[in-house]
Amino acid sequence: MAGLKLSGIRKSFGKVEVIKGIDLDIEDGEFVVFVGPSGCGKSTLLRLIAGLEDITAGELQIDGKVVNQVEPKERGIAMVFQSYAIFPHMSVRENMGFGLTIRRENKAQIKERVDEAARMLQMEDLLDRRPDQLSGGQRQRVAIGRAVVRSPDVFLFDEPLSNLDAALRMNTRMEISELHKRLGTTMIYVTHDQVEAMTLADKIVVLKDGEVQQYGPPMDLYHYPANRFVAEFIGSPPMNFLTAAVEQQADGQVFASADSIGRVSLPEFNFVKPATMHLGLRPQYISLGEGPDSHHRFEATVGVTERLGSETLINLKAKDGTKVTAVLPEDVELQADQTVIFNFDVNKLRVFAI
């Protein structure tokens, strides 16, 4: 078991800097997810932690020790690869025991630990198979099993679910979550899927262009995104953005005026100076009708309706033509081109600099 500390970590490939100074504290036992679009450096960051790439600048500590120059095998980590990286010429049992065999542990003990991990992952019947006799989900299990057997201080997962179909993905996601609960080991998990990030993480690191955009618990990121990028990336469907002029009245009240939704008060916003800004509003916070008196109302024209079963996505066009998405209950009935009144709680509005 170990915590990690990243201080000013940088990584360049030739002249291209892909990790631009990252500071992170990961506590012992935490489940941390690195999330971001492709090319944001999340996998590279994981590989730096694993020791598969050299750190260009900065310091990486695992369990209080600087490990910049330490070989991967000495770092107390186990890694699950996107491709699973199962050795095709070994049986499942040999694959899972590989790390222990390499360390010349005694055979009885290897068998015991492989059996135990197999029991935990419910894959005892697979142990004598060859990798080419396994399905994608089973291979995934073997890869996780191989990591579990080594009882590492830190688990690293590099997009482990991206090659699975949707149903299996959800299952395995829950299993990984359970595994974390059971083992209590520090886990670092890379994904581009914000749903995986939200459901698995104790803390999420949102990355973009090699820099941390925000680091914190999932619901903090959801409710208080640090910038427009995080706001757009976390939450599905993505947050709506409306351009508005923000100004302060003589009585101190801050207001935003948008052509799309009119004039809104921003009770939670600390005013700086008049400026054009983006208002962020999650589709889930928009309701049909006039709503309570404290809510703000706006008129919009109904566009395409997408029924997802449990809820309905409505694409709206605000007065000035701005597109707005609303998530409404499953049974809502709206005609296309109909102009309707919607409302939302102004406290849910977020404000972002442009």
Added chain:
Amino acid sequence: MSMHTMSLGQQSRLLGRYLLLMFIACIFIFPIVFMMMSSLKPDFQLLSDTASIRAFLPVGDISLDNYRAAFDRAPIGLFIFNSIFITATTLLLSLFLASVAAFSFVFIDWRGKSFVLAIVVATYILPFETVAVPLLLLVNKLPWLSSEGVTWGWLNSYQVQIIPWVVRALEIFLFVQYFKDLPKDLVEAARVDGASWFQIYYKIVMPLSGPVIATVAILKFLEMYNNQFIWPTMVVQEEGYRPIMVGLQYFFQLNTPWGEVMAYLTIITLPVLVFYLALQRAFIASIASTGVKG
């Protein structure tokens, strides 16, 4: 597709294709058949038979006399032993050293490796003849540790026929190309799991490299067994270390005994056929998978 569902046109196309393949196969097989049949015939019949189809048939005065005479003329067993020993030793050393070098070029990061690889591959364009004389001067001055202590100069020995041939650019290049196509994740997974570079080499990479090992083995075998003539002629004067191709010279004299030549060639061809048949499956698989032609 079964024969029942084939149209007449498809059937005749298939027939045409088989006939063509048979014709090509014959072109390759006939010289070998000719060699084997001729080895059984006395010289005058052998030469007169070449004018007709009889050249490929065991007809006329058939005997093993040529084989007896060939064994009397040259120490064939010794030559074959020498060639097989030289070939096998070179082959094993070559497989090991070339694959280790390629492993380092592909999987380990070190400064200047692409430059070094470029130089190594570039040496492939040098024909052996251009380095033969400098190499001769070199091996003539090298030390060797034997039961008699340190001796100088490698002439008249096995090592002079083995060591210069162990690693050539082609083998390294073939391994490099194959290793590059192996999933890097496997190597990285093994590293994270605690394997040393050498453990990764022999526990992960080599067990997955069957096709390229077979390719290199066959190319090296052919190079060492079939094509060693100029160099042994230069560095070996004693009969005891001579390989088969130098042995062939025993038969080319004023009146070449063609029947004996054919008998000798038949004998020395057998190990090639055995070796090729043993590795045939792997060899074909490797041509299919690497796109490298032998």
